[in-house]
Amino acid sequence: MDARYLLARLNSIEHHYEKQIQSTGEKLTPMMVAAALSGLEKSAYLLARYVWCQDETVYSELLSEVEQMVQGLALSEEWCGFAAEEKIQALSALALRYFQHRSLCKACSGTGIVKITSCPQCFGSGKQRLTHSVLANAVGVHRSNWLRSWNEKFNLVLAVLSEWEEEACGHIQKQLCA
Ligand SMILES: [Zn+2]
Numbered sequence: 001m002d003a004r005y006l007l008a009r010l011n012s013i014e015h016h017y018e019k020q021i022q023s024t025g026e027k028l029t030p031m032m033v034a035a036a037l038s039g040l041e042k043s044a045y046l047l048a049r050y051v052w053c054q055d056e057t058v059y060s061e062l063l064s065e066v067e068q069m070v071q072g073l074a075l076s077e078e079w080c081g082f083a084a085e086e087k088i089q090a091l092s093a094l095a096l097r098y099f100q101h102r103s104l105c106k107a108c109s110g111t112g113i114v115k116i117t118s119c120p121q122c123f124g125s126g127k128q129r130l131t132h133s134v135l136a137n138a139v140g141v142h143r144s145n146w147l148r149s150w151n152e153k154f155n156l157v158l159a160v161l162s163e164w165e166e167e168a169c170g171h172i173q174k175q176l177c178a
Contacts, residue, residue: 003052003165006172007036030055040171043069047161048168051100059096066092069160079153090139091150095157098135102127 030053037045046062049055070092074082082088104110105128107121118124135154136146 003048003169003172006169006176007032007052009176029053036172036175037168040168044164044167044171047164050096051165054100063092063096066096066157066161070095070157073153073156073160077153077156082149082153091153091157094135094138095154095161098130099158099161104128
């Protein structure tokens, strides 16, 4: 689902949509997103503003939402040795930045499919993955440590962020059908 497409339809500016995709200058405004997402849960709303309009003003509020979510995961998933506040903070910030900057997988052009099967590069997600070394470096641990105790948790956090984004997309779709 493309958020820009949904918002364009909601705002009845379909004819500008192609132009929006082609030019990098035109962006969604936080006001457009705010209007389309009123009534949505705070976490999903803040994420949509941050990811769809690169609105840095919501970053710290959103980050604390993500940290609360990660803390909840650490408890429910029993992440031994991961209760330290600095680890929760590092994982939250990395996941959030990664989520915002993830770009389309070059191998499948974001479709997630190559020759009718799931793309081997991105495992069907359609998004380009950073290497484990880069991610390990970002939180200041060795690659083997990243693989042993960070990578799985990182993917879980990303999955929750994807759910939040889907909630935001679903909210707009509901309004389109109303
Ligand atoms: Zn791919």
